[in-house]
Amino acid sequence: MACAGEFFPDEMTKEMLEALGRSFQRSRMLLSAVDLDLFRAVGTEGRTAVQIAEALHIDPRATDRLMNGLVVLGILEKEGGHFRNTPVAARYLDSSSPDFMVMLRHLSAMWDRWGTLTQAVRAGRSVVHKPIEQRDPKNTEAFIDAMHYRGKADAKDVAANIGCENVSHVLDVGGGSGVYSMEIVRGRSDAKATVLDLSRVTEMTRKYAALEGLSDQMHTIEGDYLETDFRHGYDLMLMSAILHINSPDQNRLLLRKAFEALVPGGRVVVMEFLLEEDRIHPPHGAIFALNMLTGTECGDAYTEAEIRHWMEGAGLTNIERKESIGRASMLIGHKN
Secondary structure, eight states: OOOGGGTSSSOOOHHHHHHHHHHHHHHHHHHHHHHTTHHHHHTTTOBOHHHHHHHHTSOHHHHHHHHHHHHHTTSEEEETTEEEEOHHHHHHTOTTSTTOOTHHHHHHHHHHHHTTHHHHHHHTSOSSOOOGGGSOHHHHHHHHHHHHHHHHHHHHHHHHHHOOTTOOEEEEETOTTOHHHHHHHTTOTTOEEEEEEOHHHHHHHHHHHHHTTOTTTEEEEESOTTTSOOOSOEEEEEEESOGGGSOHHHHHHHHHHHHHHEEEEEEEEEEEOOBOTTSOSSHHHHHHHHHHHHHOSSOOOOBHHHHHHHHHHHTOEEEEEEEOSSSOEEEEEEOO
16 A cells, blocks of 8 residues: 655655645745756855846846745855855756756746646646647757756666667667767767657757767657658667657557567667556656646556557567666567
8 A cells, every 4th residue: 555655754744745735835946046047147156136136137136035045945055145056056056067957947847737737637638738849949958958967877877788789770769869879879880870859859969969979870860750750770779758758559659660660680678667557656657647647648657567568569579677777667679
């Protein structure tokens, strides 16, 4: 039986329920400060609210109130009317820092659609979903940057778990920045990768490939992966964090297309947050299912058994599960 102990150390209390209900306030304070690029303006030398507001072209009184709140949260320090970043804020929240948590920009972009959770539960689907071409380009950029930031942390582990020594051509379906496929071909001039994604995204793929010095090995195909021809000749097919965007029928289609595009002996690697059969473990997977409900037309978090069934239905065999450093797991299927 599941209990509150998944996220709280003791039995849930009235006080904990209230704290949980109010937690959005602290989250919004942090995300608004990131939106405003406030931490870059604050720095570590000590500046007044008026100085910071002038630098950011925002209201000084409201700036002072927000920063006072961030002091209460322990993110900023205040002395004699001057604010400065704490060491952790300087490292992770200042956008000029190499360790800046770009993921927070994506979380801020998620704020509005999570605010529609009530309506989504009533409707059984997202009530704010828009095709990517109708979305704010800044939100798309924030999402791809966030996925790249997170992917960089475990890309080496992912490539090692897949075993890429004999891979010559990988198709990264819905691959975004190409962070994983870049790691697969890195240091091997005989290997190449193709990222299939929408044109707005592949522009960023090429940018990241250039930054990594991999432009010669990284190629792109523009299009919707449900409709676009995958072409042929791949010995590895990577599907990282895309099945949860789709319906079961769409995932069956994707895996059939992947199977047909592989050479004999090729593999399909699916990376997902895999739910257990009770659909409440692991806890982050259960919450992620709600993220898909608010943000997609028909997406969901899926169980290992569901994805295995689709892979087997596509013709894949010898399906094995592997874990990575991050929260996602891999299911690797083979084409005989």
